[in-house]
Amino acid sequence: MTIKITATQLSMRFKDRVLFHIPELSIGPNDAIYLKGDNGVGKTTLLKILSGLVKPTTGKVDCPNRSLFSTMFRKTGRKDVIYLHQSPYLFDGSVYQNVVYAIRFQKEATKDKRAQVINALRMVGLETLADEHVSVLSGGEKQRVAMARAWIIKPSILLMDEPSASLDQESIERLVVMAKDLLQRGSSLVITSHQTNALTDLCKKQWWIKETTMVESPLLHVISKEQAQENSYVATNGN
Numbered sequence: 001m002t003i004k005i006t007a008t009q010l011s012m013r014f015k016d017r018v019l020f021h022i023p024e025l026s027i028g029p030n031d032a033i034y035l036k037g038d039n040g041v042g043k044t045t046l047l048k049i050l051s052g053l054v055k056p057t058t059g060k061v062d063c064p065n066r067s068l069f070s071t072m073f074r075k076t077g078r079k080d081v082i083y084l085h086q087s088p089y090l091f092d093g094s095v096y097q098n099v100v101y102a103i104r105f106q107k108e109a110t111k112d113k114r115a116q117v118i119n120a121l122r123m124v125g126l127e128t129l130a131d132e133h134v135s136v137l138s139g140g141e142k143q144r145v146a147m148a149r150a151w152i153i154k155p156s157i158l159l160m161d162e163p164s165a166s167l168d169q170e171s172i173e174r175l176v177v178m179a180k181d182l183l184q185r186g187s188s189l190v191i192t193s194h195q196t197n198a199l200t201d202l203c204k205k206q207w208w209i210k211e212t213t214m215v216e217s218p219l220l221h222v223i224s225k226e227q228a229q230e231n232s233y234v235a236t237n238g239n
């Protein structure tokens with residue numbers, strides 16, 4: 001499912017310190033946004049506000065398809081908007097249990113759920129660790145389990161907080177495959193990172209938090225000569 005969320009007059013203040021004031025923003029449908037800014041400008045805080053985990057000081061976030069039921073009964077979090085934490089929380093259990101938990105309410109046979117989980121773990125290269133306890137995983141492996149758990153829900157909007165901070169090149173490539181799959185399904189992504197990489201290269205827009213506000217701009221990519229030649233070949237020979 002693809003949705004759009006909008007926010008107006010969003011501001012966050014801690015005591016006397018104004019973190020940011022953003023007159024207007026929107027995500028979706030099918031956006032890919034690179035959120036950048038110096039340490040402490042409020043990137044994590046903004047993502048938590050957008051996912052409904054933190055209440056802004058002023059302003060509100062509108063999520064049009066939020067049902068009356070979910071508004072009444074969900075105390076935190078926004079339906080269909082997933083926040084992927086920069087140091088993900090995994091509960092005391094196996095890798096498999098942590099991922100299958102995300103789809104516990106889906107009405108599917110156990111064997112179909114198992115197939116989905118194994119597929120998600122295969123995408124992050126961890127299928128052989130499915131039955132291991134999460135305590136034996138490295139930091140990068142935990143991050144990959146968290147991404148598998150987010151991907152399996154197929155959220156409309158995935159907010160990824162420094163997803164590549166503890167990942168090697170191969171793991172980043174695996175996240176890229178999952179992120180591309182979500183984009184193809186119509187989802188939107190917001191990705192924070194202090195360095196550009198293959199994941200941020202998927203983004204078409206940039207949000208830059210500076211001087212307590214946010215500036216939005218299109219994200220221009222430098223295309224290598226080889227890539228340009230490949231594109232031109234596809235354009236000439238494609239049907």
Ligand SMILES: Nc1ncnc2c1ncn2[C@@H]1O[C@H](COP(=O)(O)OP(=O)(O)OP(=O)(O)O)[C@@H](O)[C@H]1O
Pocket residue numbers: 014019037038039040041042043044045046
């Ligand atoms: N609950 C809170 N109470 C007081 N201050 C807070 C709270 N949450 C965040 N802050 C402060 O708000 C500022 C922004 O924090 P945030 O984590 O959003 O920044 P960030 O841009 O994600 O930083 P980084 O790039 O270092 O991850 C920080 O100075 C932080 O200490």
